[in-house]
Amino acid sequence: MIRLDNISKQNGQQLLFIEASAALQKGEKVGLVGPNGAGKSTLFRMLTGRDEPDEGLVLVERGVTIGFFSQDVGEMAGRSAVSEVMDGAGDVSSIAAELASLEAAMGDPDQLDRIDELVERFGEVQARFEELGGYALESKAREVLAGLSFSQEMMDGDVSRLSGGWKMRVALARILLMRPDVMLLDEPSNHLDLESLIWLENFLRGYDGALLMTSHDREFMNRIINKVIEIDGGALTSYSGDYGFYEQQRALAEQQQQAQFERQQAMLAKEIKFIERFKARASHASQVQSRVKKLEKIDRVEPPKRRQAVSFDFQPAPRSGEDVVSLKGVAKRYGEKIIYDGFDFLVRRRERCCVLGSNGAGKSTLLKLVAGTSAPDTGSVTLGGSVKMGYFAQHAMELLDGDRSVAEALEDAFPRANPGSLRSLAGCFGFSGGEIDKKCRVLSGGEKARLVMAMMLYDPPNLLVLDEPTNHLDLATKEMLIAALAQYEGTMLFVSHDRHFLAALSNRVLELTPEGPHVYDGGYTEYVARTGQEAPGLRS
Incomplete structure (x- = not known):
């Protein structure tokens, strides 16, 4: 194609x-x-x-x-999310627009002299619209938006009121409905x-x-x-196969290329040694010349281009008390919507608790309550003895000083740190070479998230509260973060949509459902095995 x-x-x-x-x-x-x-x-x-x-x-x-979805979704305003999605449905969308125009024209007294022509054209367009499944278009658009977690209110409201992330979902729904x-x-x-x-x-x-x-x-x-x-x-x-197979095949190809490179290097060293040893002897002149010509004609094998997997040894977290976070009788509501009512929950030392729940279940609200950026309507949220908390959320990126570079932001945060150590830290989180001199104001959202994460983990707290920490991290940085957090000896309470991250790091699951919270011992993998579902919102 x-x-x-x-x-x-x-x-x-x-x-x-x-x-x-x-x-x-x-x-x-x-x-x-x-x-x-x-x-x-x-x-x-x-x-x-x-x-x-x-x-x-x-x-x-x-x-x-061809349908193309990118992160640059452009301007959206003045229409509902459903209308915005239907507008991208290709031919059926333009035919729907013509139908609407013909209907308006047939009802216009000034167009009575053209009524036969308009009716005939309306019949032709309507037949084509039915053939393309046009009358089912709106229900299909709503089905796609519902799959992407839109409520009916969000579908029918002005798309301009949606956040950037939800507008991206609208743009994605447009391509999915188009089915190019x-x-x-x-x-x-x-x-x-x-x-x-x-x-x-x-x-x-x-x-x-x-x-x-x-x-x-x-x-x-x-x-x-x-x-x-x-x-x-x-x-x-x-490479034929999935991403896991690609990784295996690429590693195998690198091993074979490395072995071939090393064999050739050994052969070249042997030939060069002979040439150096006998080049001054007239008796070996022809052999030396022959070997020189042979080396000139050899196709050189290049060593494999290895992507350096950067790792960083983070400092150990200080020890906290056994009870790290305690919620007792917590109630929280936003307007008429009740998020929690009489919620009790305890997080113990060294637990890595992931929080699952469908949209609006209160995942981020829970993290905000623990971090102290939001207060319960009633009840208490208490941190245990000697708890030093680090909270990662998207709003943390707004606190960066736009006039400071990445290097300066790290130096400001850790004035006594070795500069080489800070450069190594920056490299781990994707700031290598000249990128460390970028001003914070020109960093993308993903780059800001990586910088905030780096600053939080350099001197790690003993309680990490993480709201979608892997957003915008590339695969290599994500693997580095998982490896670092696997060695982390503190306590974690986190929300993530990345199943690899969830499975690799969780040892306890808090599931928030309309019926109330459920706690599962064991990590995300055990939760999936026990419930038969990967997410609470998918349960039938």
């Missing part, structure tokens, strides 16, 4: 693609992977015709429709809660078109894709 034929592309001084080729066939579900800055966004722009390769061709079969021949999805799993993520997973598995997507959620990718295209060093390499 789409073929990239020997494309080359340069962005400033950076060579993104060098005579690279790949193909996307009907029914393939492909994960596009590669390090940050490798050219994934540029590739999407070329596939949609918004950019062109410097050399080579991007070939799209005639008549193939080819879907290009750039980080569709961002800004979704666990229930929406699992719904999207099932939707994409049932989609019969071709799919090319990026995602920082390995579990999400593993369950959908059947092929991986990797961008690395200007080349496009295809």
Whole structure:
């Protein structure tokens, strides 16, 4: 359906693609992977015709429709979320607009002289609209929005009142309703809660078109894709299988290339040693010349381009008392909506409690109560003895001083720290090279989140309260964070939609449901095995 034929592309001084080729066939579900800055966004722009390769061709079969979702959703205002989604439904959307226009014209007294023409055209357009399933369009749009956790009120309200994250869901719903021949999805799993993520997973598995997507959620990718295209060093390499299989194959290929490189290096060293030893002897002149020519003709094997997995040894957290957080008789409501009523809960030392619940169940509210940024209407929230808390939430990014660079922000937070140690910390969280000198005001939301996380973990508290800590983290940084937190000896209370993160770190589950809270001993994996569901909002 789409073929990239020997494309080359340069962005400033950076060579993104060098005579690279790949193909996307009907029914393939492909994960596009590669390090940050490798050219994934540029590739999407070329596939949609918004950019062109410097050399080579991007070939799209005639008549193939392409739907593209990106993080840049543009302006949305003046219409309901349902109308916004229906507007992206392709031909059926424009036909619906013509139907509405014809209806208005037939009711206009000034158009009476054209009534026969209008009625005839209305019949033709209406037949086409029915053929395309137009009358079911609104119900389908509502079904998709409901899958992405929209309430009826949010569906019918002005889309301008929605937050940026919810507008992204509207933009994603528009592409899903369109059901094009080819879907290009750039980080569709961002800004979704666990229930929406699992719904999207099932939707994409049932989609019969071709799919090319990026995602920082390995579990999400593993369950959908059947092929991986990797961008690395200007080349496009295809692997059949899911993300886990790609990792295995890439590691195997690296091992084989390393072994081949080492064998060639040993051979070259041997030949060079012979040449150096006998180059001054006339009796060996012909042999020396022969070996010199042989070395000149050898195709040199390059060592594998390894992505450095940066790790950081975080300091141990100080010990707290056995009872870390205690909630007794807590009640909390927002307007008419009751979040908690007589809620009792205790978090003990070294527990890693993940909080699950559908939208509006009170997950973030619980973290705010524990962090002290919100107060209960009645009841008490008490921290135990010697508890030093670190709270990560999206609003924490607003506290960064925009005039300070990343390096200066770290130095301000830890004036006595070794500069080399702070640079190593910054590198762990994706600020390498000149990026450490970026001003905080120009950082993206994801970069700000990484910086706040780095500052919190350098001198770790003994209670971590984390609200969606993996949002915007790439796979490598996420793996580093999981590895660091696996060694963390303090207590954790956290909300996350990343199932790999949940399974790797939780040892207790608090499930918030309309019937009340339920506590499960054992981590997220045991919770899924016991309940048969991955999220409370999906329970039948």
